[in-house]
Amino acid sequence: MDDRRIRRMTPGIGRPLGWLAAALLLAGAGYAQTPQIKIAVVDLEAVVAQSQSGKALQEKLAAFQESVRSEVEQINERARDIRQRIADGANTLSEDKLNELQKQYEDEQIKLRRLRDDKTREAQKMQEEGLREIEKQLAPVFKGIQEELGYDLIINNVPGVVVMANEKVDITKLVVERLNASVAGGGGEGAGGP
Numbered sequence: 001m002d003d004r005r006i007r008r009m010t011p012g013i014g015r016p017l018g019w020l021a022a023a024l025l026l027a028g029a030g031y032a033q034t035p036q037i038k039i040a041v042v043d044l045e046a047v048v049a050q051s052q053s054g055k056a057l058q059e060k061l062a063a064f065q066e067s068v069r070s071e072v073e074q075i076n077e078r079a080r081d082i083r084q085r086i087a088d089g090a091n092t093l094s095e096d097k098l099n100e101l102q103k104q105y106e107d108e109q110i111k112l113r114r115l116r117d118d119k120t121r122e123a124q125k126m127q128e129e130g131l132r133e134i135e136k137q138l139a140p141v142f143k144g145i146q147e148e149l150g151y152d153l154i155i156n157n158v159p160g161v162v163v164m165a166n167e168k169v170d171i172t173k174l175v176v177e178r179l180n181a182s183v184a185g186g187g188g189e190g191a192g193g194p
Contacts, residue, residue: 038150041157041165043172050176053137053183057130064126068119075115079108134179141178145171 048054082105086098093101142154149171155162157170 037152039153039155040145040149040151040169040171041155041162042170042175043157045158046172047138047175047179048131048134051134051179051183053130053134053179057127057134060130061123061127064119064123068115068123071115071119072112075108075112079105079112082108137179137183138175141175141182145174145178 048057082101086101086105089098089101145151146154154171157165157172
């Protein structure tokens with residue numbers, strides 16, 4: 001088939017296709033001029049673990065756990081002593097005395113459960129308050145980094161949110177450095193470059 005016959009079979013198609021091609025070229029040119037979005041990722045768990053504030057919180061929680069461990073051990077020791085007295089006196093003590101010792105043992109077990117529950121809640125509260133304080137310290141650090149380096153979006157690098165990120169967009173180390181400088185300097189936005 002020659003070219004004229006095709007044109008006769010499809011009249012008017014050439015112009016719309018030409019307009020479509022021109023529109024696509026212009027759209028592509030407009031898209032190419034769209035400013036790039038600058039995104040950074042930060043591993044907040046690593047920031048907490050590596051920062052001075054996070055380490056101080058970890059030390060505080062570890063000291064608290066050690067004191068709880070000491071209290072638990074004291075209650076366990078009393079419970080073991082009572083249990084041993086029950087075992088030693090099983091054949092020699094009166095039933096009333098054995099019942100009294102059994103009640104003391106149960107009371108120690110209840111104290112132990114209550115202590116663990118109370119101290120678990122206390123530790124959780126301590127951790128939450130510490131993390132909130134670190135979050136307050138981080139706000140001006142993130143704002144300073146965002147303004148200085150022009151980030152449009154800073155995302156926490158957690159599974160399910162970030163699938164993959166190149167290390168050149170990971171600002172975790174920078175955030176830790178700025179947070180440490182901010183805390184050491186009295187709460188400013190931190191110092192130093194990227």
